Amino acid sequence: MTESFTGDSYARGHYGDRRPGPGNSPGDIWEAFDQLRGAFKHKSAPRANRGDVRAAVLSLLAERSMHGYQIIHEIEQRSGGAWKPSPGSVYPTLQLLADEGLIHAEAEGGRKTYSLTEEGREAAAAADQWPAQWEGAENRGQAVRTLSKSGMELAQAAAQVGRSGTPEQIHQAEKELDQVRRKLYSILAQD
Numbered sequence: 001m002t003e004s005f006t007g008d009s010y011a012r013g014h015y016g017d018r019r020p021g022p023g024n025s026p027g028d029i030w031e032a033f034d035q036l037r038g039a040f041k042h043k044s045a046p047r048a049n050r051g052d053v054r055a056a057v058l059s060l061l062a063e064r065s066m067h068g069y070q071i072i073h074e075i076e077q078r079s080g081g082a083w084k085p086s087p088g089s090v091y092p093t094l095q096l097l098a099d100e101g102l103i104h105a106e107a108e109g110g111r112k113t114y115s116l117t118e119e120g121r122e123a124a125a126a127a128d129q130w131p132a133q134w135e136g137a138e139n140r141g142q143a144v145r146t147l148s149k150s151g152m153e154l155a156q157a158a159a160q161v162g163r164s165g166t167p168e169q170i171h172q173a174e175k176e177l178d179q180v181r182r183k184l185y186s187i188l189a190q191d
Contacts (some may be wrong), residue, residue: 004137045050052102053085053089053090053093054093054096054097055127056071056075056085057071057090057093057094057097057103058097058102058116058120058123058124058127059124059127060074060075061103061115061120061125062121065106065113065114065115066113066114067111067112067113067114067144068087068090068091068094068111068112068114069087071090071094071114072084072085072086072087072090082144092160094114097114097120099112100119101117101119101120102116102117102119102123103115103116103117103120104117104122123154139171154177154180158173158177161173
């Protein structure tokens with residue numbers, strides 16, 4: 001058997017399917033578990049907004065000319081590994097900046113090296129700083145990983161209640177998870 005004990009298909013096969021349906025006990029716990037697992041699976045940091053990529057590219061090119069992969073690597077280094085934009089976000093941003101006349105490209109050694117134009121220097125000076133998410137990005141990345149681990153541990157505990165609990169215990173766990181969800185959103189609502 002290749003499924004892990006925490007895998008929901010293994011648990012459902014051995015402990016019964018408690019998801020909602022005819023003849024099943026209340027199973028919202030499985031839905032909650034799936035949502036928690038999905039929220040934390042393979043995520044180490046939040047994705048950057050398009051404007052953040054733009055600001056980062058302008059900031060980097062204000063320091064020196066670079067090619068696309070140098071920009072990606074530099075962003076990853078400066079964010080302590082918390083943010084590594086994909087080529088699919090950096091190269092279209094470079095093309096857009098070129099279309100706006102803020103950068104120009106020169107072929108050098110088989111690669112395009114990008115530099116700021118005079119208008120680009122003015123735009124970079126106006127931005128004047130790295131995107132806010134870069135500040136303390138290394139600590140932020142570690143905090144996100146720790147939060148993800150805590151979320152997975154919570155999801156595993158919820159799954160265990162779903163596998164082994166009585167209908168009353170499952171209902172109680174659902175209420176507790178709902179309260180935790182509300183508390184987490186209230187944290188984001190704080191100023």
